[in-house]
Amino acid sequence: MKLIHSQYRQLFWVLGAFTLVRLAVAPFFGFGVDEAHYLLYGYHLDWSYVDHPPLVGWIHAFILFCTKGGEFFSRIPAIALMIVTSVGAYRFLLSAGADHHQALWGITALNASFMFGALGLMLLPENLLMALLFPLMESVLRIERTGKARDFVLLGILLGALGLSKYTAILFIPAILGYFLAKRRFDLFANPRTLLSVSLALIMISPVILWNQQHDWISFLYQSEHVAGGTAIALKPFFKSLAGQIGAYNPLLYVIALFGWIGAFRSSDDTVRLALWIGTTIALFFLVSSFLKPVLPHWPALFYLLFIPLGTVMLLRRGWDKTVKGVILFSALLSLLIHAELVFKWGHFPDYKSPFRDIYGYDRIAGEADALFRGIPSTKKALAVTNWTYGSRILYYTRPYGEKVFTLDTKNRQFSLWEAESPVGYDLLIITSHFTADAASAVVCTEYVPLGNSVITLEGGIVDTFTYTLCRNYRGER
Incomplete structure (x- = not known):
């Protein structure tokens, strides 16, 4: 018991340090395009919206009801969700066979990534998917192992919550089905409790369906145009998307994520196999999309959420301790400097080339x-x-x-x-x-x-x- 408390105390200090930095930075820069857009959802409370389901707007509405709004209070949910996500990732790594020391470094790598630093400050639909991912995986694994009714109920609730967060949550369905098929759990497809999960999920997303029915299915038309973006396959949007992801997640951590993904193919651990199904499904979807239209770096965040920590653990197991820890500490330092720049704005940039263009003035x-x-x-x-x-x-x-x-x-x-x-x-x-x-x-x-x-x-x-x-x-x- 003392060992468990000691482990979580160390996790608390790691997450506490990142959280304090985010709390300190939160009030010192303006809202970006997406942040302001989703904050407006909170001012226009509705059952759904054109470009996304309503959960992000409902959270903003609650914050606006409880506080005066503004940059600091509006960013509290994102900061809190990043803590929840990090704890979920820590539990995921332990379930995948990592020891406490390796899991801590995996969580540090995750939070040191530039993109996850941004998602730890700005409330987007991706924040909700990230926080719900690991509870979803735990419920799927428990169903595969024991099949208790409460786990089917929880799975339905989690799928419904994901459906209220973002339309690409639909990608979890083929990933979970693929995992069960690979495990030859055909009995689960005929299990009446599976119908219970589906029914609960549909009930939870019914506001989105009814709202779209009243608005000529506007969201589904928008998403089909938004994701595909065109009919001509081209290499330029692919390379633009790839460069954006490498830069946004940190080039060194991007390599670690790829190592984790490739290494997952050789693993027989159920937790890792499920992560592989989910991460690969998401990566393939956005890979195909990127040949039609550039993919924004935060869209495939779940892939990097799974494989930056997992790749870190795999490299530590191979004895690359000094290199991996050096990369993570260097990444954390760069991330800290970026956060400091958001506050103090020391840097001089050429005219019309400032990275503050979307959040300043x-x-x-x-x-x-x-x-x-x-x-x-x-x-x-x-x-x-x-x-x-x-x-x-x-x-x-x-x-x-x-x-x-x-x-x-x-x-x-x-x-x-x-x-x-x-x-x-x-x-x-x-x-x-x-x-x-x-x-x-x-x-x-x-x-x-x-x-x-x-x-x-x-x-x-x-x-x-x-x-x-x-x-x-x-x-x-x-």
Whole structure:
């Protein structure tokens, strides 16, 4: 008993150190595209949303109900979920045969990864999948070993929760089925308790189904276009996706993850085999998708969640202690420097090349737009942006001012559902960025009136330039 307490005490210190860094950093940088978008879910509580199921929005709504919101409080769920995920990964490694020492290094490697450092701060649907992954695996393994009714119930609840988190949770189904087939557990397919699991999962995701039925299955149409992105197979999006993942997870830890994945094929351990089925299914799905459209680095996070820790353990078992520990400590130091940069913003970057472009200056832009907006002599006026990715930040940071905001972009129809009316006929104060087309090129108006621009700088480098244009009598997109 004392040994168990000692082991978890050491895990507590490791996770405590990473958590303290995240808590310290959380209030010091603005919301990014996805963060702001999902935070808006919380302000527009609903049964589901266009691009994702509702669980991330429900969590944000709860935080907004309990607190005043803002960067610090809105990031508490992500920080907490990363602790839950790390504890689950630690238990997973012990179940896979690692000793306590090896498991601790596996968890340290996981948290030292750049991408998992970001996911430990920003609440995305992936955070929910990560936190639910290891309880799901434990329930599957218990069903395969003992088949108790409570484990089937838990499996149904977990699958339902995953379905409320993200649509790609459907990938768990073929992975679990493949594992059971490989184990020749054909009896489970005819077990009435399996129907119980399926029924519970369907009941839990019924809000998503009913909401889509009422909105012409908009989410499923959006996902089919969003994931596939095109019909032509190309190498460019594949290499772009690959480079993004190597950089985001840390090149050294990427190699460790590949080693863990390859090593898993030689393992006869049930826990590792199940991880292999799940990780490979996810990796193959996004690999195929990447030949059609670039895959964002956080989409295949579950693959790296499984195989960075597992690869660490496998390398330690082979006697690569000094090399592996050196890589992990170096990665942790780099991650700490990145977190420090988020707070102090010491670095100088070339004009329009700043990594802070998505998370810096939007509160200022919102204030300047409000001042210009109040000077427009019109009874029917609103703010507007021409790209939905800017819409999420502008909508969030202009909330204190109370102005109507339109997103003049049909790619993501979530904004049109929230706005609930057409912008045609409005006088619009349009905000455009250096990285988007100017208002005259993007929209049709009776008259365009330039109202100036705002240059966002940081340590002497230009982060972005925003232009304000009054569009009199907006007529539509070009």
